[in-house]
Amino acid sequence: MIRQPKLINSLSPYIPGKPIESVAREYGLDPKEIAKLASNENPMGTPQKVKDALHEAIDRVYIYPDGGAYYLREKMGEKFGIGPDWIFFGNGAAEIIEMAAKALLDVGETAMYSQYDFAMYKVATYASNHRGVEIPAPGFHLDLDAFLRAIDHTTKIIYISNPTNPTTTMITADKLDHFVEQVPDHILIVIDEAYFEFVDNKDYPNSMKYILEQGRKNVIILRTFSKIYGLAGLRVGYGFAHPDLLFMLGKVRSPFNINLLAQVACTAAMDCDDHVKASVEHVKKEKAYVLRELDRIGISYLAEEGNFIAVNVERDVVPVFTEMQRRGVIVRPLHGYSMPTWFRMSFGHHFENEKFIRVLEEVL
Ligand SMILES: Cc1ncc(COP(=O)(O)O)c(C=O)c1O
Incomplete structure (x- = not known):
């Protein structure tokens, strides 16, 4: 056996x-x-423009997709005001969560996540054969001070969803700013903003500043085409981070993880x-x-x-x-x-x- x-x-x-x-x-x-x-x-x-683009692309599915997703990357770079090489794609944001664990956790290292937070953080950690550390969340709110106290020599990745699925709770800008400042820069902070577009709160963090203004190489911001763009079935998530960090994640990415139709659909979605x-x-x-x-x-x-x-x-x-x-x-x-x-x-x-x-x- x-x-x-x-x-x-x-x-x-x-x-x-x-x-x-x-x-x-x-x-x-x-x-x-x-x-x-x-x-x-x-x-x-799914937006009509996206459906039209998919119909047009159907005759091309006999060829491999562009492994680097050039057009999508360019279009998103323009849209979000970020260099194309600061964008990383996954077969859903879920795959990027897994790739982070695969690419970075060395023998004996751990990932940290909150009680009640998105189940994939534990799955990704354990699936890469590493231990996870779950931090209690009193009253269903993430306790970032408890995260800081729990950091030890084994800690390598911290996963946080904001707002948090499934509890809906939000970490405010002042709390996240302080947290990001305190976390040592050899620990990756995955800020999972899968529901970013639905947040209507002036205290929501501007997490892009951690990478674009502060130049941090230990932060990745995750978002997805699954929710707001109505493309859950095509499986595309993306991350924004410093190219040096993305280079490391790229080593464990399978070559064509974003299929041809998905690339066409997401490119069209940028105009929706x-x-x-x-x-x-x-x-x-x-x-x-x-x-x-x-x-x-x-x-x-x-x-x-x-x-x-x-x-x-x-x-x-x-x-x-x-x-x-x-x-x-x-x-x-x-x-x-x-x-x-x-x-x-x-x-x-x-x-x-x-x-x-x-x-x-x-x-x-
Ligand atoms: C917090 C969070 N992150 C990531 C994901 C994964 O999204 P995707 O469909 O892009 O894999 C989800 C999906 O439910 C989610 O709730």
Whole structure:
């Protein structure tokens, strides 16, 4: 029998939100009737310009993509005011999280992340056969002072999502500025801003300044095309960082990790500001509706920032989640995050959010 390394063996695989098709099959439901609110996707879908560009590109998929994603890199450089060689791509931001662990953790070194924070940080660390250090998060807020106190000679990577998935909490600019200053420069800080576009808060950090103004080589800022651009199915995430750091990550990148259609789609998405704006407005409006309804029903939640909220049903969430699924609403139970009475949901079309409220009331 093959023996797996102990750390990898102890890992539970990441469980994504259930696909509509499998819920439809399992419960004999019409897929069109199912509201999937489990994966923080964009109900506005994919911008038309992107779909047109994809149609045009389909005849070219017999050739390999450009491994360096030249056009996409140039376009993003212009858009975000950053040199093209300061941009790094992953098959989803999730792949960059993994590449950081693979590329940087040496024997005996560890990565640090917060209790309740995005599950991929632990998965990436353990999957590269390294130990992770989880820092308690009292009241669901990341405790950056506790991170600083926990740093020791083994610490090599610190993963932080801001706003934090699934708890919605936000680290303010003053706290993050202080933290980044205190962390020694041989430790990589991964600032994961997957939900950056949905944040509407003047205290949100301008993390680009850590790399562009302060020239730090130990910070990478992660973002994604999965959420705001409605391209989750194409799997493209990106990181901004100093080229010296990206050179190191590039050593463990597989040559064509961003496929040809994904490159075309993301390049076209750079011209879709109207879609971004409409998506942000939709989430704002629907979030307000759902929160009003949850207040009316008397259910507590976390809803600081982002296109998702965490809801506390104050009982075992698994039967609640299962019953909601049977009625055609898919949310994400958070028992795997040590939040056994909570689920996370994002916002669908208004009729889906109405259905969510109706089903939740029926089930509770
Ligand atoms: C905080 C956070 N980071 C990264 C990701 C991964 O995004 P991607 O689809 O780009 O892999 C997610 C996805 O849910 C997320 O919530």
